[in-house]
Amino acid sequence: MGSPLRVWRLSTGLLLLVTVSVFCILVKLGVWQLDRAEQKTAWQATLSARQAASELSFDQLLAFGADERLSGYRLSVNATPVNQQILLLDNQVFEGRVGYLAYQVFQVAHAGANTNAVTGTNTGAITSDRAEAVKKDLPWLMVELGFVAANIDRRILPDITPVPLSAISLTGRVYQKQINPLSHQLHAEDGHVMRFQNLNLAALAEKIGHPLAPVVLQPDSIPNIALPKPWTPIPLSAQKHQGYALQWFTMAAVFLSLMLWIGWKHLIKATPNSTTSKTSENE
Numbered sequence: 657m658g659s660p661l662r663v664w665r666l667s668t669g670l671l672l673l674v675t676v677s678v679f680c681i682l683v684k685l686g687v688w689q690l691d692r693a694e695q696k697t698a699w700q701a702t703l704s705a706r707q708a709a710s711e712l713s714f715d716q717l718l719a720f721g722a723d724e725r726l727s728g729y730r731l732s733v734n735a736t737p738v739n740q741q742i743l744l745l746d747n748q749v750f751e752g753r754v755g756y757l758a759y760q761v762f763q764v765a766h767a768g769a770n771t772n773a774v775t776g777t778n779t780g781a782i783t784s785d786r787a788e789a790v791k792k793d794l795p796w797l798m799v800e801l802g803f804v805a806a807n808i809d810r811r812i813l814p815d816i817t818p819v820p821l822s823a824i825s826l827t828g829r830v831y832q833k834q835i836n837p838l839s840h841q842l843h844a845e846d847g848h849v850m851r852f853q854n855l856n857l858a859a860l861a862e863k864i865g866h867p868l869a870p871v872v873l874q875p876d877s878i879p880n881i882a883l884p885k886p887w888t889p890i891p892l893s894a895q896k897h898q899g900y901a902l903q904w905f906t907m908a909a910v911f912l913s914l915m916l917w918i919g920w921k922h923l924i925k926a927t928p929n930s931t932t933s934k935t936s937e938n939e
Contacts, residue, residue, distance in 0.1 A: 668919070675915040679908055686904035693897035696890055703728035703889055711827060714764045718794065718869065726871050727831040727889045733873070734825050735762035738796055740818040743860075744851045748803060750886045755805040756851070758816050758883065759872070761864065762797045765823065795867040798857065799826065800874045802883025813849050819878060828875035831889055 711732035720726060737760050744756040804814045833855045842859040844852040852860070861868040874885050 668923075671915070671919055675912065675919070679912050679915075682904050682908035682911060686901045686908065689897045689901035689904060692892075693894040693901065696892070696894040696897060700890060700894065706730065707829065714766060714794065714797070714869075717830070717871065722870070725832065727829075729830050729871075730827070731830050731871075731873055732825070732827040733762075733797065734765040734823055735797060735799070736765070736823045737761070737819050737821050738763050738866075740821065742801075742816050742818055742849045743798075744804075744813065744849060745855055746851055746853050748886075750803045750884060753805045755803055756814065757886075758801040758804055758814075759798050760801055760819055761868075762799050762826075762873075764794060764797050766794055795861075795869045796864075797869045798860075798872045799878075800872055800885060801878060801881055802885045804883055813851065816849075816883075817880070819881065824879060826873060826875045826878070828873055829887075830871035830873050831887075832871055 706728035707730065709730065711730040714731070714733050717726065717729065717731055739761070741761070743759040743761070745759065746756060748755055748757050799819075801816065801819070804816060807814070835854075835856065840854050840856050840859075842852050842854060842856050842863060844850055844860070844863055855872070857868045857870060857872075874887065
């Protein structure tokens, strides 16, 4: 076994190492939250500028790069529902209620395109023949109809009247939902009403057999549909991140104070023993 002095030095070194390591981790987490707050502040400013700008056309929207964040842009289109199938995004919460976000797929009118080529009365899934007929057209557009509360019995889906199969003008803001790498599968249920678990537009486009625009349009209003439309482009505000940063810094300060107190007690306890040992050696 080592001498008491050697043991004391090892324990003191270990205590110091743990203190510095944990303290640095807590401070780093606080700094990271402050950095996130700055990012959210900048993003909020960008969203506000986009909301104040004039509306984009569908062609202008599609001209953006694939990596561009498009949430917040204003969009104005003339469009016709592809069919009357309602799509429901599951597990949504609005004002304390659990439910769905309802969508319908639209064909946007544009120069040189025959919008009647995709307008029909089939309320089922889009057929492969129809997809082949319009595969050279521009992508279709997902349009949010709004939030609808869920029934206690999940087998009972909400009854939503779809937008009629006629051209309408839609103006609103667009958004993109971030893909969760841990849960991004579509998990779509076939039927006249398609319930799905994640707004994965690439997977949904493959499901319906036609490309979709990389955004969802949330119109300011839709004729004869008055469902509420939640708008949460920033799930956590800059103020929330600042609050989390304060918590991490407080934890770091409390931890450092505690470890200093433990270290002081350890030093006081070891000091008499060292004095006694030296006295014994002198005798």
